[in-house]
Amino acid sequence: MSPEQEPLTPFERNARTVLEESVQRVDARTRSRLNQARQAALAAAAAGPAWWRSFTLMPAAGAVAAALLVAVTLWHREPASELPVLDAQRSAVEDMDLLADAEGLDLVQDGDNSFYEWAATQADANAESDG
Amino acid sequence: MPAALHGDVDLTESSSAQSRSRALNQFLASVELKAFKIAQAALRHEEDALDAVQDAMLQLARAYAQRPPEQWKPLFYRILENRIRDMQRRRTVRGRVIAWLPFRGEDDEDEPDPIAQAPSSEPGPVRRLELNEAMGALQQALEALPRRQQQAFLLRTLEGMDVAETATAMGCSQGSVKTHYFRAVQALRAQLGDFYV
Numbered sequence: 001m002s003p004e005q006e007p008l009t010p011f012e013r014n015a016r017t018v019l020e021e022s023v024q025r026v027d028a029r030t031r032s033r034l035n036q037a038r039q040a041a042l043a044a045a046a047a048g049p050a051w052w053r054s055f056t057l058m059p060a061a062g063a064v065a066a067a068l069l070v071a072v073t074l075w076h077r078e079p080a081s082e083l084p085v086l087d088a089q090r091s092a093v094e095d096m097d098l099l100a101d102a103e104g105l106d107l108v109q110d111g112d113n114s115f116y117e118w119a120a121t122q123a124d125a126n127a128e129s130d131g
Numbered sequence: 132m133p134a135a136l137h138g139d140v141d142l143t144e145s146s147s148a149q150s151r152s153r154a155l156n157q158f159l160a161s162v163e164l165k166a167f168k169i170a171q172a173a174l175r176h177e178e179d180a181l182d183a184v185q186d187a188m189l190q191l192a193r194a195y196a197q198r199p200p201e202q203w204k205p206l207f208y209r210i211l212e213n214r215i216r217d218m219q220r221r222r223t224v225r226g227r228v229i230a231w232l233p234f235r236g237e238d239d240e241d242e243p244d245p246i247a248q249a250p251s252s253e254p255g256p257v258r259r260l261e262l263n264e265a266m267g268a269l270q271q272a273l274e275a276l277p278r279r280q281q282q283a284f285l286l287r288t289l290e291g292m293d294v295a296e297t298a299t300a301m302g303c304s305q306g307s308v309k310t311h312y313f314r315a316v317q318a319l320r321a322q323l324g325d326f327y328v
Contacts, residue, residue, distance in 0.1 A: 018265045019289040023164045034163040037185035045192035
């Protein structure tokens with residue numbers, strides 16, 4: 001593969017020559033160590049990644065399981081602890097609505113008046129019939 | 132015949148695994164010396180450089196051996212770079228801790244090993260002297276470069292990777308690779324003009 005699209009400058013060519021020469025001069029002990037490392041890597045590749053990946057994924061799987069357990073626990077506990085609070089909050093909000101809604105109060109007042117008038121009429125009629 | 136068919140499939144898979152193992156062996160053999168020199172330039176320590184290359188080889192083989200071979204080189208150098216960065220961080224922390232210790236012995240690991248120093252090939256004495264001077268100067272200049280510039284220069288010049296591969300290996304854009312490489316060449320040229328006319 002060509003390392004450069006543009007032609008190398010003399011400086012780059014010289015630098016590459018020196019670097020390649022330094023690679024050629026790597027001592028025998030280092031070469032031996034690198035060879036051993038390569039053989040170990042090939043053995044690891046031949047053994048396959050299954051066991052290695054399964055061990056790697058274990059912490060992640062454990063974390064997901066723990067998160068699910070916590071979520072399920074909280075979900076089951078939620079209704080008992082939350083309902084009374086919600087009821088109290090809801091009634092307080094309805095009271096606030098009634099007090100704040102002037103038009104609503106007028107309507108209720110009108111209805112109550114007619115009811116009270118009707119109730120008074122009925123009471124008078126009953127009294128006359130009894131008397 | 133299911134048994135024969137099964138046997139054929141096994142043979143094919145075995146042959147495929149063997150050819151992949153051969154390809155991986157060839158690839159690792161082709162990059163190991165250059166990778167060692169790149170790690171050595173970054174870490175300035177032979178044993179650490181060997182450890183970094185060994186870890187990168189193992190991780191590539193374990194995790195990416197099944198990838199297409201043309202992806203191996205950028206992946207390998209990406210892994211190596213991560214390993215080098217981890218070692219540099221650990222060394223920084225260790226240096227801070229050691230700096231606080233009241234008594235510190237001499238570090239025997241820094242003493243050169245005469246066997247390790249022995250070159251594997253022997254050019255002529257004049258050429259050898261020239262190369263020694265040029266190598267020493269280049270090594271010093273490379274070590275003085277910022278890490279990203281050093282990485283871009285070595286991956287492109289020594290490993291012969293193109294801009295796209297270098298960008299994958301460095302985890303940056305191709306534009307960043309060009310910038311790092313250009314600045315590295317400028318800085319090296321300013322320092323090494325006497326050796327590399």
